[in-house]
Amino acid sequence: MADVARRAGVSAMTVSRALKDKSAVTPETRDRIFQAVQDLGYVLDMSAGALSSKKTGFVSVLIPSLNNSNFSDTVQGISEILDTEGMQVLIGTTNYSRVREEQVIATMLQRRPEGIIVTGGTHTARARSMLETAGIPVIETWDLPVAPIGHVVGFSNAATIEDLMARLMFWGYRRVAFIEGEPGDDTRGHDRRTGYERAVRALGLERSCVISVGRPPVTVEHGAQAVVRLIETWPEVEAVICVSDLSALGAIMECHRRGWDVPGRLAVAGFGDFQVARHCWPSITTVSVGSLAIGQETGTLMLQAIAAMRAGTPLPPRRITIPHTVIERDSTARQPHPAETAPAP
Amino acid sequence: MADVARRAGVSAMTVSRALKDKSAVTPETRDRIFQAVQDLGYVLDMSAGALSSKKTGFVSVLIPSLNNSNFSDTVQGISEILDTEGMQVLIGTTNYSRVREEQVIATMLQRRPEGIIVTGGTHTARARSMLETAGIPVIETWDLPVAPIGHVVGFSNAATIEDLMARLMFWGYRRVAFIEGEPGDDTRGHDRRTGYERAVRALGLERSCVISVGRPPVTVEHGAQAVVRLIETWPEVEAVICVSDLSALGAIMECHRRGWDVPGRLAVAGFGDFQVARHCWPSITTVSVGSLAIGQETGTLMLQAIAAMRAGTPLPPRRITIPHTVIERDSTARQPHPAETAPAP
DNA sequence: CTGTTAGCGCTTTCAG
């Protein structure tokens, strides 16, 4: 920067200003500086700027896995918003493990992010305490924790499945099962199962049936395996909710393979409104949770929180609930009863 | 850090050493330091360290979109490897736009990454020159550029489709079409189309037919729309190659919807070996390019290149070709001819 | 094995 300053015949400070504020410098000076930057191929060093200004321009985002379009949509939403203020996202993946999350948080904090966004509301004790004492805005997403660390942008995973169950009931299904991954650190999956079980009781259904196959992330293949186990376990089952659209797709494809009609023999619903759910055949009934919207809301809130922090007046904890929607598609369409198609008396 | 040093009764330098080398400090001193770190809740500031040591510990990775499991697999592979040396990945998405790529590169370079990994071998002139003069290792992936900037870890997109075409021919298909997105910045998609057209000529097929629908990224829905257009345009078509598995899935699902048997009426093949391709029904014939392996190879090479750079002896440009494999699945299975099922004479 | 001295490249702060 000193070189640029010399070449433009100004001080380094003026160069610094020209490169950021644009306003605070005479147009001619500015032009001379930009010319010098061009000539020298100078590239600003933000890491030095960060040290000096104590503003790194980073926000850390922790997600279970990049390879889940719901989470990458959320990251996408966050990035879009943060980009508008020139802030960058530092992504970390926890691989659905809380221990791993703790490690990633520890590493991230060494980079001095100006805010940190985590997925879910369940963390190790040490992770939680690191977040609490980090002195930066914290947002938990994809959940509505009872005792949040800071801000929250999410929804109740249990409630989404309760709603879905209510709709299945409304459509006439009574024997409904649930397909999930093996229990572990995937609390969101677990919450959805809880929603299922609560709904079974609340709706007075005769029995519940949960099939757990595969360690999270639950894949298409797990869904295929699970549906076979389900039919063996409970031949009378009429419908099944899968913990995600991917496993729902697997279940449906396995049904095709075995000649079981969907939804005739078995209705199938998923969660997450993945792209394939809308376009596969039959299209999959699911719960949309607005993954992108979660990201955008989170980004917007983070920007406010950071601005408040910089101004020395931390934002009081906010709690934003993202609406979810049950989307009815072909995979649960009730075949018309003979009576229904008969002419009215 | 000064506080920690004081509390442990040592100098800041010793604290710094204890926190990194671990070896270069007496065990007791080390323990005292860690105790002080614990007591004070001290967290190392890597951004200061980076400025001082000129080692940021960052590698930038640019991909078209997070929301494509092929690219996120590659990022995953890169991260895994870089993690082993404590390096972090800074992800940037270009949204399949070269202009956007240029901007992202400019921003990334201000963070002083120790290496940069880009997707594809086609860039704007300014992007290319920024990469060339950045003074850090550059790796281009997912392609085999004729005039690479630095290192290359990739494969020929055209060759993958040529191979797939040869196999379709071998299986007895003669009237083969190609479904792609509208031409634009997606050079990998364009290269695949080129491979298709070269194969049509090389194999002496009577005609080619390319259906272009939708701006990249090509989605499931685009595939569905395209297949309808295809059947209208060329009713005699026997098989179609889709630019990605996602559009292949869309095409197949649309065929189901319209009662066109796959592969009986139309055989469908894709590209990328996405998870759904393996598990949907019918399973999709595709080309696997080892997305994760590309990432791992890239990560390994980047680590070597950075080590060499730090040692002052830049690694001569390497060119690593990742093998691809045509995977035959149900979506192109030839129905047995009557003659073939007849008893041998 | 440990300490001292400088200084990384920028921005804050305060004067002009």
Next chain:
DNA sequence: CTGAAAGCGCTAACAG
């Protein structure tokens, strides 16, 4: 609008 001085928090380099 511009400049000078000081220092962000750490580590390289050298000395003990």
